[in-house]
Each structure stands twice: as structure tokens, then as C-alpha cells.
Amino acid sequence: MPTQPGPISADTRSGDYKAVGGKLLRVRMTVTADNPPVIQTIRITGDFFMHPEEAIEDLEQRLTGAPLDETALRARVQAFFAGDASPEDVQVVGAGVDDFVTALLKAA
Amino acid sequence: MPAQEWRLLLTGDMSAFDNMALDEAVLRCVVAGTSPSTLRFYGWEPSAVSIGYFQGIEQEVDLDVCREQGVDVTRRLTGGGAVFHEHDSEITYSLAVKDDYPGIPKKVLDSYTLLCGGLVAGFRRLGLEAEFKPINDILVNGKKISGNAQTRRFGGILQHGTLLCDVNPQLMFSLLKVPSEKIRDKLIAGVEERVTSIRREVGTVDNAAVIEAMCAGFSEVLDIHLTPGTVTDEELVLLERVKEERYANPTWTYKR
Numbered sequence: 001m002p003t004q005p006g007p008i009s010a011d012t013r014s015g016d017y018k019a020v021g022g023k024l025l026r027v028r029m030t031v032t033a034d035n036p037p038v039i040q041t042i043r044i045t046g047d048f049f050m051h052p053e054e055a056i057e058d059l060e061q062r063l064t065g066a067p068l069d070e071t072a073l074r075a076r077v078q079a080f081f082a083g084d085a086s087p088e089d090v091q092v093v094g095a096g097v098d099d100f101v102t103a104l105l106k107a108a
Numbered sequence: 109m110p111a112q113e114w115r116l117l118l119t120g121d122m123s124a125f126d127n128m129a130l131d132e133a134v135l136r137c138v139v140a141g142t143s144p145s146t147l148r149f150y151g152w153e154p155s156a157v158s159i160g161y162f163q164g165i166e167q168e169v170d171l172d173v174c175r176e177q178g179v180d181v182t183r184r185l186t187g188g189g190a191v192f193h194e195h196d197s198e199i200t201y202s203l204a205v206k207d208d209y210p211g212i213p214k215k216v217l218d219s220y221t222l223l224c225g226g227l228v229a230g231f232r233r234l235g236l237e238a239e240f241k242p243i244n245d246i247l248v249n250g251k252k253i254s255g256n257a258q259t260r261r262f263g264g265i266l267q268h269g270t271l272l273c274d275v276n277p278q279l280m281f282s283l284l285k286v287p288s289e290k291i292r293d294k295l296i297a298g299v300e301e302r303v304t305s306i307r308r309e310v311g312t313v314d315n316a317a318v319i320e321a322m323c324a325g326f327s328e329v330l331d332i333h334l335t336p337g338t339v340t341d342e343e344l345v346l347l348e349r350v351k352e353e354r355y356a357n358p359t360w361t362y363k364r
Binding site: 022023026028043044045046047048049050051052053056091093094 | 160161162163164167185186187188189190215216217243244257258259260261364
């Protein structure tokens with residue numbers, strides 16, 4: 001049997017959420033067949049602002065491997081916003097911790 | 109304290125790739141200290157769509173229609189939304205300063221308030237009741253007339269934005285993706301309600317008068333003195349480099 005690149009059971013999920021008075025967050029991810037599913041790959045796009053911009057890749061990396069569970073997702077988003085392990089403060093304009101968590105859960 | 113000396117650049121119409129590359133080249137030279145703080149005004153030829161740094165290009169832009177219409181597409185260094193920059197329908201400005209420039213707030217949201225204040229003052233000089241609407245818009249009579257975006261990098265602040273002269277929502281929504289065909293007409297009608305233009309508010313568009321008003325507005329709000337200048341050789345070399353690395357490079361534009 002030929003081997004497939006990546007896990008065979010991966011499942012793609014997506015969802016959009018517009019922060020109240022803020023910007024649109026669009027989440028696309030692949031998740032495992034586990035219960036709860038685990039994020040394998042994730043892309044967060046939208047018209048928000050994040051300074052420095054490259055920090056988005058750090059956030060996506062922190063979310064990779066996270067179970068789709070509100071507590072786990074919130075902890076990872078919060079850690080990113082709190083700036084632990086980041087060389088400089090991250091400023092996000094147009095969306096906050098709750099908005100990112102809501103967008104992730106909507107996509108889930 | 110005497111007014112700070114800034115350079116005014118009027119670079120006319122250029123391609124999206126040159127425009128975005130020149131904004132970055134100027135920012136880098138301002139930070140390096142080889143160019144003074146700069147306010148620039150420009151236009152777009154051909155018409156182009158720019159998307160925000162974080163946007164997914166396939167999610168936002170109908171690339172086939174852009175190709176058919178001869179509309180260039182590029183990704184900005186700044187966040188924010190997709191913008192259709194129509195030739196002869198928009199005056200765009202950009203402003204570049206060092207990030208420790210006195211009086212510019214460290215908090216991005218606060219700095220939008222200050223810098224957009226220059227535009228608000230400019231619109232008022234044109235006789236328009238303009239107001240800043242956080243996060244990054246300027247409204248006239250309750251409708252959006254200007255959208256703005258900022259980045260902070262290399263040790264500097266770059267803010268650029270649009271001054272809408274004419275609106276063409278039909279063309280705009282043929283180039284940008286809409287959530288469903290069913291709501292395309294609704295979105296077009298929504299633009300008529302939510303967006304306005306200098307032509308609609310003033311009756312005519314005199315580009316030179318608009319730019320003069322904006323220069324006066326920024327001079328007043330930032331206490332600066334603008335002297336017309338030119339793009340330096342160093343900036344031109346950098347322009348070509350960052351255009352190739354980013355704005356005209358599919359790896360950059362299609363990265364998300």
C-alpha cells in the first residue's frame with residue numbers, strides 16, 4: 001500500500017468570527033481523529049493587526065498540538081498574549097484573547 | 109521647540125509593487141537616519157488590490173477576475189483588510205518615522221488616534237466634518253472616507269492609508285471574494301450606505317488641493333514643517349531589492 005503524506009485520518013475544519021467592535025478572525029485547521037481532536041496544522045487569517053506581525057507564526061505554533069478543548073486553547077492563547085517566551089511585547093489590535101478562543105471554538 | 113523638519117514626497121502614480129516597496133524603502137532609510145521623517149502621497153497605476161499582512165489571499169481575492177481586469181495584487185507589510193486601489197480614484201499617503209519619534213504613543217491604538225488626527229484636520233480644511241473612528245477609519249457624515257494601517261518594524265513606524273476620491277463598489281466586489289453570491293448585491297448596496305468619497309462630499313476632486321489640505325493637517329497636529337524632496341538613490345536601490353523580495357514576489361504575496 002502506498003504511504004500517504006501526513007496522517008490519513010486528518011480532518012479539515014474552518015470558521016470565521018468577527019470580534020465585536022473589532023476585526024475578523026478566520027481559522028482553518030486540520031485535526032486528528034482523537035477525542036478530543038488535536039490540532040495538526042492551523043492558519044489564522046483576517047484583517048486584524050498584530051505587532052510584530054511575525055508573532056502570528058508563534059501563535060499558530062503554540063496552538064499546534066493543542067486539544068480542541070476550551071481550557072487548553074485558552075491557556076495557550078493567554079500565554080501568547082502574556083508574552084512569555086517572546087522577546088518583545090506583542091500588541092494585537094482588533095481582537096483579544098476571548099475573540100481568538102471564540103474563533104478557534106467556532107472552527108472546531 | 110521649533111517645528112520638526114520633514115520631507116514631503118509626491119511620487120505620483122506607480123504600480124502596487126513599486127508603491128509598497130517604496131514605503132518600505134523610505135521606512136528603512138528613515139530608521140537608518142539617511143532620510144528624514146517623511147510624508148508621502150501617491151496613486152496607483154494600474155489599479156491594484158492590496159491585502160493585509162494576515163489575510164489569506166485565496167480567501168479574499170478573486171485572482172482570475174483581477175487577471176482579466178489587469179488589476180495587480182500584492183500583500184502589504186501592514187495588517188488590516190483588503191483594499192481595491194482604483195487608478196485615479198484614490199489618493200494614498202504614507203508616513204514614516206523612527207519608533208522613538210517624540211510624541212508618538214507606544215500603544216498602536218493611541219498612535220492611530222494621533223496620526224489619523226492629521227487627516228481629520230486635513231478633511232476639515234476641505235470643509236468636511238471628519239472624525240476618527242477607532243480602530244483605523246476616518247468618517248465624514250458618518251461614512252468611511254479613509255482607511256489606515258500601521259506597522260512597526262526595523263525600529264520605525266510606517267502608517268499608510270487611503271483618501272477615497274471615488275467609489276466603485278461594483279468593480280470592487282467583482283475583485284474581492286464575497287461570502288456568497290446571494291449577498292453580493294447587498295454588499296454593494298451596503299458600500300453606498302457606509303462609504304463615501306471626496307467627490308460625493310465636496311462635489312469635485314482636486315488632488316493638489318486635497319494633498320495641500322492634508323499636509324496642513326499633519327503640520328498642525330504633529331508640529332512639523334514639510335519641505336518637498338525627492339526619493340534618494342539609496343531608497344531607489346532598496347525599492348528594487350524589497351520589491352523583488354516581497355511585493356512582486358509570489359512567495360510573499362501567496363504566503364497565507
